[in-house]
Amino acid sequence: MLGFGKIAKKVFGTPNDRKIKATRPIVEKINALESEFQKLSDEDIKTKTQELAERAKGGESLDALLPEAFANCREAAKRALGLRAFDVQLMGGIFLHQGNISEMKTGEGKTLVATFPAYLNALTGKGVHVVTVNDYLARRDAEWMSNVFAALGMTTGVVYPQQPEDEKRAAYACDVTYATNNELGFDYLRDNMKGELKDMAQRDHNFAIVDEVDSILIDEARTPLIISGPSQDRTDLYVAIDKLIPDVQDDHYSLDEKSRNVTFTDEGNEFLEEHLKARGLLEGEQSLYDPESTTIVHHVNQGLRAHKLFTRDKDYIVRDGQIVLIDEFTGRMMAGRRLSDGLHQAIEAKEGCQIQPENVTLAQVTFQNYFRLYDKLGGMTGTAATEAEEFQEIYGLGVVEVPTNRGVxxxxxxxxxxxxxxxxxxxxxxxxxxxxxxxxxxxxxxxxxxxxxxxxxxxxxxxxxxxxxxxxxxxxxxxxxxxxxxxxxxxxxxxxxxxxxxxxxxxxxxxxxxxxxxxxxxxxxxxxxxxxxxxxxxxxxxxxxxxxxxxxxxxxxxxxxxxxxxxxxxxxxxxxxxxxxxxxxxxxxxxxxxxxxxxxxxxxxxxxxxxxxxHPWVNKSLERAQAKVEGRNFDIRKQLLKFDDVMNEQRKVVFSQRRDIMEAADLSDIVQDMRHDVIDELVERHLPPKTYADQWDTEGLYAAVIEHLSIDVPVIEWAAEEGADDDSVRERLEKAADEMMAAKATSFGPDAMRMIEKQVLLQTIDSKWREHLLTLEHLRSVVGFRGYAQRDPLNEYKNESFQLFESMLDSLRIDVTTTLSRVRPISEDEQKQLALEMAQRQQAQMESMQATAPAQEVAAPVGEAREGFDENDPSTWGNPGRNEACPCGSGKKFKHCHGKLA
Known part of the structure; x- marks a missing residue:
């Protein structure tokens, strides 16, 4: 006997059936236009594109333009590629345009399907991004489909790693841009580290079509993209700890394969303390539980993870003396991607490879929060239905199963x-x-x-x-x-x-x-x-x-x-x-x-x-087990996202402020407001309101004014005058500080002063944001323990991160005010020297900046080999750094190999 649910489905159809049925009239309209568009010349097809673009910019909705746009695109594809899109491919394109995921079986032509909604949405002039899982596919699809877009009179670009900046900006300026999810995310972060608007590559986040959407938005979205720079070298520490780990016995640690986690037991901690002291890594009476032991404990834990959780030829391979990670979902090598928090270094020590320095975070974003920047998102894959709940909850994406052109x-x-x-x-x-x-x-x-x-x-x-x-x-x-x-x-x-x-x-x-x-x-x-x-x-x-x-x-x-x-x-x-x-x-x-x-x-x-x-029962029980694992992984990702959402709100504020600063021609009002806020804070701290004059710290205020405002004014005398109060002192300080800065602007020249203000603001924001990211990382690592005190870790994180953000803004105002009060005009020779040093610093930062990510996280590929490079010919090596790997491929540092001093 049929259940009520099955009876209802037989009568009304499934929700998916109803969605498919709703597109059929639109597909019929497109088909009805086919004969009309077949009569157009190649030039007429391009003219049609211009007409549709003008109508879109004139306010006509894209939904109204869809039948004509799809018919034009189908005809262009037929002429350019010899492929006539099937009705089901048009359906897939309609669902993508509506902001859904089109689940289409392998071989159903998803690459062609993407051209229809990409063309339609590019008519607005805001650009469309087509996202693929690797560089090979991005280049292949861009090259193949550029024939269709060219026939329609549109431009196509492709973004790839290590691309020259001018070429990258040109690619993003195209009507349709093909790129990997990694490059899009990293370019977003890089853009928000630039100093001028003209240097930024990306423009609007208008519409993205994500191919293999489940792989990108779920499998790779568990952890953030990170841009980082190198920190201090701790090679000796990693090697010393790695020698200790093989002596660890089974009862010294507990391994949880379900959550891929490993921790030391009490016996293990006693063993560690004894052996670390014997090896001189813990001094005197210092124990593992002392605050100064935090770094040692962290690295010992990472050493244990490297040995017990990461397996050679499964999680990574050793190639040319380097640890190369393997993507657990696609089996691909992830060249240039590194595990963070010292884990990659621990694996390098385990395998006897050259240990690269650790990195500090300069900028980071999760794929979830990057792709939620887009006004509209669509996706394609052969398999999305099992994760439909996650797509809907995290991204607001519906999943529609598109029928196959022929039966399976x-x-x-x-x-x-x-x-x-x-x-x-x-x-x-x-x-x-x-x-x-x-x-x-x-x-x-x-x-x-x-x-x-x-x-x-x-x-x-x-x-x-x-x-x-x-x-x-x-x-x-x-x-x-x-x-x-x-x-x-x-x-x-x-x-x-x-x-x-x-x-x-x-x-x-x-x-x-x-x-x-x-x-x-x-x-x-x-x-x-x-x-x-x-x-x-x-x-x-x-x-x-x-x-x-x-x-x-x-x-x-x-x-x-x-x-x-x-x-x-x-x-x-x-x-x-x-x-x-x-x-x-x-x-x-x-x-x-x-x-x-x-x-x-x-x-x-x-x-x-x-x-x-x-037996079918075995299949069902296995699917239930898999569904449980998927549910648990979803909960983990959802929890991680809740924490990242807190940082994301702050990131959006900071990046938005940066952009406003870069767009502004004159920042003197903002700088003045900051200066007045600093004066308010100094006066309030040293001359508290509703207190008597004999309780004021006038000497402290005098010292603070000299330190932060660089003006020597008789604050002590002002405060001692008959009838003086905190407001009168504040007003006189503001006037003196404003006059001093006005005099500076006159001596520098207004244009130069505006440029100085802009650069100081941007550099200070970047510096403070980096410090803030590090503080939030530390907060994340300890806030979980609040659960033992019956306090919600997420709420604790929200409250404390908000307080940290406020204190970051306070210190930002103080630093900007202090720096600007100390600038002075310099001679022409000093200017040239300063410009040279600045250029060298920026070049060094760009060269040292590499993308890294926490465990199993995504990062930017390393640089490709230079043109004309020959590892057997030192004359082609350029100028290697002394601590870099020797270009000969020996695996040694340059200073210990070909760069060895006689």
């Missing part, structure tokens, strides 16, 4: 659960051999490099030819993915999420054509293409007869979404396919989240060696 023909088998990992892998190898024997291409999903290489060894023993795609094969990624659909291909891949290249049955035609043309550049390219396309049709048919792509997963991920992404690689555009998950009770998910009950069930069934349990 893939067969999804129930999970097979084995008792042990050995039995599971034996079954996997046998299944691969069977499918391989009939020529069926197989994509094998693993969760770590270690497991992919273990399985690769098993297939080598079994004599099965295969490719391995993980962080070690990062450079060959696109080629390996392109070949994964060939007849008989076996591909082992670590976390296929967000790869961005379709697996096409029979292989990728474009890759084959490019290879053939590269091999025979003088040949007839058209004939080569025709021959390859004909051969491809035969190959594609052979693969279809073999059953299409077989996705075989070696274990379940914590997130259903990642499993669905892997499964979705098969069955694109109505192709046949098959997917199957092989699990064991020794898998991480099963082991951590309740395999005891399943173990008892399997034991009671009397299962033999090599047998598996396959």
């Amino acid at each position: 023909a893939r067969i999804d088998e129930d999970d097979a659960v084995y008792r042990t990992a050995r039995e599971k892998f034996d079954a996997i190898v046998e299944t691969i051999k069977e499918a391989h024997a009939k020529g069926q291409p197989i994509l094998v999903g693993t969760t770590s490099i270690e497991k992919s290489e273990f399985l690769s060894g098993l297939l080598d023993k079994a004599g099965v030819t295969h490719n391995v795609l993980n962080a070690r094969q990062h450079e060959q990624e696109a080629q390996i993915v392109a070949d994964a659909g060939k007849l008989g291909a076996v591909t082992i891949a670590t976390n296929m999420a967000g790869r961005g290249t379709d697996i096409k049955l029979g292989g990728n035609v474009e890759f084959k054509v490019l290879e053939a043309i590269a091999a025979a550049p003088e040949g007839d390219h058209a004939a080569i293409r025709a021959q390859i396309e004909a051969q491809h049709k035969d190959d594609e048919e052979a693969v279809k007869q073999a059953g299409g792509l077989f996705v075989l997963a070696t274990e379940r991920h914590e997130s259903r979404r990642i499993d669905n992404q892997l499964r979705g690689r098969s069955g694109r555009q109505g192709d046949p396919g098959r997917s199957s998950f092989f699990l064991s009770l020794e898998d991480d998910l099963m082991r951590i989240f309740g395999s005891d009950r399943l173990d008892k069930v399997l034991s009671s069934l009397g299962m033999k060696e090599g047998e598996a349990i396959v």
Whole structure:
């Protein structure tokens, strides 16, 4: 018997069905216009764009322009790329324009879908950002889709790491800009560290379309983007602590795999205290609980985390003497990204690599708060429904499942659960051999490099030819993915999420054509293409007869979404396919989240060696376990965001004030208000209201006036006059200070004085904000303990951070007033010297500034190799710093290698 919910769905349809139904009239309008737009010349299409842009700027709504804009874009894409958008692609574009996430299966053409809402929203002249997960995809999509936008008369830009500033500003000024989430976030922070408006790259945050939206807004949004600069070198401390950690016994620490946390026990603390004293890291009677031991305790904890939580070839690899992190969701190497709080240095010490200095935070922002800056946000992915609640609550984004152009023909088998990992892998190898024997291409999903290489060894023993795609094969990624659909291909891949290249049955035609043309550049390219396309049709048919792509997963991920992404690689555009998950009770998910009950069930069934349990109930119980993990991770992200929202309000105030200062031509009124506020505060502190004159601290006021206002006035005499009160002293001080600053403005010249005021204000704000960020970090690390006193840590953080922000503004006023009161005109020679020193300082800061992030957080890539650089030719090395890594690649510091003094 049907439940009430199911009966209602049968009668009224699901909410998703109703959304799809609502777009059908709009799609019909677009289709009705098709014949009209087919008659337009190429020039007429561009003229249509100008007409639509004028109507948009004239106040006509984008919704009213949508049918004509989409029809124009479809025609331009057909001419530029030879691709006519399907109705479901138009639907996906409509949902994106409405500020939703379009969930579209793999192979449904999401890259083309983005052009429709991007074109429509770019008509306003405010620019549109299309966000991708990596630089390769940003460049590829920008290059490919720029043909469509050019046909429409619009400009396309792409933003990438280490891009020259002029080129970056030009890219952001384009109608449509392709970029990664990292670069967008970092450019936002960099812009808010600039000194002049003309140097800022980004303009309005109008509309962003986020590709692989679940990967960017959820997986990568757990921790902030950080720009930092180097602090003091503590190499010896890291090495000394690293030598201590291997002596730590199992009863000295407790490990919680669910929350990826490790802490010392009481026995561990006693052990540490004893051994740290023996090694001279703790002095005399100093204990671990003394305030001066905070730094040592912090680094010992990070050393323990490096050894017990971070595994080589799973969380990171060692390449060229450097620790390179691996993205747990995509299996990609994250070159240039570093863990913060000394954790990266602890891992470098563990692996015997050169230890880089720690960094101090200069600016930071979370992806959540960066993307909430946009007036409108849309997203695309193949898998978002499982996180619909989070998208709605955090970003206000609805999730709409867009139907496929053709029905899904893939067969999804129930999970097979084995008792042990050995039995599971034996079954996997046998299944691969069977499918391989009939020529069926197989994509094998693993969760770590270690497991992919273990399985690769098993297939080598079994004599099965295969490719391995993980962080070690990062450079060959696109080629390996392109070949994964060939007849008989076996591909082992670590976390296929967000790869961005379709697996096409029979292989990728474009890759084959490019290879053939590269091999025979003088040949007839058209004939080569025709021959390859004909051969491809035969190959594609052979693969279809073999059953299409077989996705075989070696274990379940914590997130259903990642499993669905892997499964979705098969069955694109109505192709046949098959997917199957092989699990064991020794898998991480099963082991951590309740395999005891399943173990008892399997034991009671009397299962033999090599047998598996396959039943829909097993799938459901696993999905429930995954949903619990997802819910817990959502709660963690939500809690982190609540704390970051407090800082975000302050960040918006500071960045807004900075911009106002840069835009203002004359800041003398602001500076004067600050000066008067400082005088108010000094008078109130030394001459408290409602007190007698003999209780005043006139000498203290005199000293403070000289220190902060740089004026020597008879404050003591003023206060001693008959009938004097605090107001009269205040007024005379304000007048004296204003006259002194007016005299300075005359001697400098008004323009020079305005420029000095602007620079002093900006530099002081930046300095105070950096100090404030560090203070808030320290506050975050201790406020959690307030919970033991039955006080809400979040409320405590809000109250204290607000007080800290107020005190930061007070000290800002004092510092600006003090600095401006001390400036003096300088000679021409002094000006030149000062300008030179300033330029050198700024250059040094830009060179030293690198992006870093807390554990598993995102950061900007490191610099690319210089043109003409040869590690074997010292004449091409430029001028390396003495503490930098030697360019020869030895892993030693320059001063200990080629820079060694004779």
